[in-house]
Amino acid sequence: GENVEQHPSTLSVQEGDSAVIKCTYSDSASNYFPWYKQELGKGPQLIIDIRSNVGEKKDQRIAVTLNKTAKHFSLHITETQPEDSAVYFCAAINNDMRFGAGTRLTVKP
Amino acid sequence: EPEVTQTPSHQVTQMGQEVILRCVPISNHLYFYWYRQILGQKVEFLVSFYNNEISEKSEIFDDQFSVERPDGSNFTLKIRSTKLEDSAMYFCASSLTPFGYTFGSGTRLTVV
Numbered sequence: 147g148e149n150v151e152q153h154p155s156t157l158s159v160q161e162g163d164s165a166v167i168k169c170t171y172s173d174s175a176s177n178y179f180p181w182y183k184q185e186l187g188k189g190p191q192l193i194i195d196i197r198s199n200v201g202e203k204k205d206q207r208i209a210v211t212l213n214k215t216a217k218h219f220s221l222h223i224t225e226t227q228p229e230d231s232a233v234y235f236c237a238a239i240n241n242d243m244r245f246g247a248g249t250r251l252t253v254k255p
Numbered sequence: 256e257p258e259v260t261q262t263p264s265h266q267v268t269q270m271g272q273e274v275i276l277r278c279v280p281i282s283n284h285l286y287f288y289w290y291r292q293i294l295g296q297k298v299e300f301l302v303s304f305y306n307n308e309i310s311e312k313s314e315i316f317d318d319q320f321s322v323e324r325p326d327g328s329n330f331t332l333k334i335r336s337t338k339l340e341d342s343a344m345y346f347c348a349s350s351l352t353p354f355g356y357t358f359g360s361g362t363r364l365t366v367v
Contacts, residue, residue, distance in 0.1 A: 184298075235298060
């Protein structure tokens, strides 16, 4: 089955800096890659996604890139704000969605 | 905005008891899922359900677990003979297509 690896497990940045979270996946048939933000006590919330026929997608301060050949995809958050602090999960879907282990992002004011 | 609703938000049960976790998916969604998250760990896939049957299940989803869609709106996860290690957050999700899942806020299950 699909195995998703995510790095780093924790990330601390100063407000205004950029944050990058990287994931790799194992199943070349996976064709959809969502990113979720999970705040304390809440369920994962979809923040951005990318399909396998797209190399990059941007939504305001958030962008995601996908390298299908290398089976890598990354989340980029620019101009980070304290409210971006949360746990971020990448995921890959072939038949079903499998998550990475999560990255705890802390944005220091 | 449509939501996936889960009840209860917190359930405490004695070891060995059966629990039923309830979910009301978004009304026009066709695909339904259960995930669990042990405290501080990753979100793990349990089972997916489509067209009134299980479409895929993980190695976690053994005979102790079952799912049901008893009517047009509810989707339940039953855990029989609960063990201490079943303590976790259980998330229900639904989607209209096999993508774009919407998650509920979860049920925290505590087995004592």
